[in-house]
Amino acid sequence: MPQKGSVRFHTQVIHAAQRPQDWQGSTLPPIFQTASHVHQTAEGLSQTFAGQTTDHIYMRLTNPTNRILEEKLSILEGGQATVIMSSGMAAVSNACMALLRAGDEFVAGNSLFMSTYLLFTGVFQRYGLTARLVEPTDEEAIEKAINDKTRFIYMETIGNPKMDVPDLARTSEIAHRYGLPLVVDNTLATPYLCRPLDLGADIVLHSTTKYLSGHGAAMGGAVIDGGNFSWPEERFPDFKPFLDRKGPLAFADKVWREHHINFGTTQAPLHSYLTMIGLDTLAVRMERHIENALEVARYLMERPEVAWVNYPGLEGHSSRPTAERQFGGKGFGGILTFGLENQKTCHRFIDSLKLIYHLANLGDCKTLIIHPYSTQYVSFDETKKESLSVTPDMLRLSVGIEAKEDIMEDLGQALDGLSK
Numbered sequence: 134m135p136q137k138g139s140v141r142f143h144t145q146v147i148h149a150a151q152r153p154q155d156w157q158g159s160t161l162p163p164i165f166q167t168a169s170h171v172h173q174t175a176e177g178l179s180q181t182f183a184g185q186t187t188d189h190i191y192m193r194l195t196n197p198t199n200r201i202l203e204e205k206l207s208i209l210e211g212g213q214a215t216v217i218m219s220s221g222m223a224a225v226s227n228a229c230m231a232l233l234r235a236g237d238e239f240v241a242g243n244s245l246f247m248s249t250y251l252l253f254t255g256v257f258q259r260y261g262l263t264a265r266l267v268e269p270t271d272e273e274a275i276e277k278a279i280n281d282k283t284r285f286i287y288m289e290t291i292g293n294p295k296m297d298v299p300d301l302a303r304t305s306e307i308a309h310r311y312g313l314p315l316v317v318d319n320t321l322a323t324p325y326l327c328r329p330l331d332l333g334a335d336i337v338l339h340s341t342t343k344y345l346s347g348h349g350a351a352m353g354g355a356v357i358d359g360g361n362f363s364w365p366e367e368r369f370p371d372f373k374p375f376l377d378r379k380g381p382l383a384f385a386d387k388v389w390r391e392h393h394i395n396f397g398t399t400q401a402p403l404h405s406y407l408t409m410i411g412l413d414t415l416a417v418r419m420e421r422h423i424e425n426a427l428e429v430a431r432y433l434m435e436r437p438e439v440a441w442v443n444y445p446g447l448e449g450h451s452s453r454p455t456a457e458r459q460f461g462g463k464g465f466g467g468i469l470t471f472g473l474e475n476q477k478t479c480h481r482f483i484d485s486l487k488l489i490y491h492l493a494n495l496g497d498c499k500t501l502i503i504h505p506y507s508t509q510y511v512s513f514d515e516t517k518k519e520s521l522s523v524t525p526d527m528l529r530l531s532v533g534i535e536a537k538e539d540i541m542e543d544l545g546q547a548l549d550g551l552s553k
């Protein structure tokens with residue numbers, strides 16, 4: 134592999150952290166399916182427990198297959214250290230918990246993935262942790278919500294399902310002005326479209342279950358530490374032992390040592406392996422997702438049965454200028470929402486699709502659809518659904534990489550059927 138960073142993203146995503154010379158020539162990483170590892174000497178294991186070596190001890194702590202994926206993701210996101218976990222929600226909850234103490238607050242964009250929203254507004258509240266939710270694109274509101282108890286700012290690169298795109302560079306400037314780190318869930322954009330650390334963010338999170346894998350065969354999450362935040366003692370006194378031990382990697386050490394290990398959010402090495410198989414094709418898949426999504430969005434706009442389409446790539450979309458700049462002209466992602474007449478029409482429409490899968494996931498190479506109002510958000514009260522822009526007439530489409538004509542033909546025949 135040429136020097137890290139010296140090759141283009143399409144090459145890097147395939148070759149980063151590849152070491153066939155250490156894998157008996159295998160072009161794919163080995164799966165180390167073992168709960169624990171043998172150590173040759175008592176002194177050696179004692180040193181490893183003391184953190185003086187990076188040898189593996191026990192799968193809940195580290196695993197050689199997981200470590201390869203950690204290295205890959207650090208390279209792809211431009212981070213200094215990554216901790217792989219069992220799911221995207223493990224990454225979200227562990228990262229936030231590592232940043233918070235009882236009574237602390239944080240500011241988050243209100244355009245949040247459903248479980249993240251429930252964690253922030255339900256579970257965290259019971260533990261005395263307050264999420265101040267603001268419009269992610271309203272920089273004045275973000276600044277106003279910061280106070281002495283704030284510990285970080287949290288954003289999603291592309292809000293799900295609101296499809297809004299916050300300006301990460303400007304948000305990180307606000308965060309840093311107040312001595313706070315910016316945490317970004319980059320699941321929907323992936324490092325193909327956006328590298329939040331390059332824009333000033335400090336921590337990046339992923340559900341690797343989605344685009345990074347792309348095949349829907351594996352679950353996983355990742356916490357990536359940019360290694361540039363200084364964790365000033367006045368606001369982060371609890372970081373002192375981690376700074377003493379790991380310097381710039383204090384956060385990665387804290388999230389791993391305090392939370393990942395003790396909450397037991399272990400990633401099964403098979404899932405890391407499957408994720409890496411998918412990762413090889415991320416760049417070409419994203420190109421195709423993006424191209425197909427724009428075409429499908431434009432097609433839906435032309436259909437009289439469709440009341441509205443929400444996709445940041447459409448002319449006139451409020452997030453289009455930010456997305457265009459932030460994503461370097463590479464496009465606007467693979468997810469869109471659109472409206473039909475009402476919930477009944479949405480259900481009829483889903484039931485008549487022939488190619489598109491009806492299921493709760495996104496970022497798969499197959500095109501997926503869901504009616505969020507009556508599924509993921511069914512237990513939310515009306516006010517909450519409204520604040521999250523989850524309306525009865527809304528469908529969410531995760532546009533896959535099939536031939537776009539086939540996706541549009543399937544949508545078209547289901548739309549035709551509505552008037553029968």
Ligand SMILES: Cc1ncc(COP(=O)(O)O)c(C=O)c1O
Pocket residue numbers: 220221222223225246248249289293318320321339340341342352353354495
């Ligand atoms: C933006 C975002 N973050 C986090 C998650 C949670 O990921 P997982 O399902 O892997 O726990 C999801 C899942 O859909 C998501 O869309």
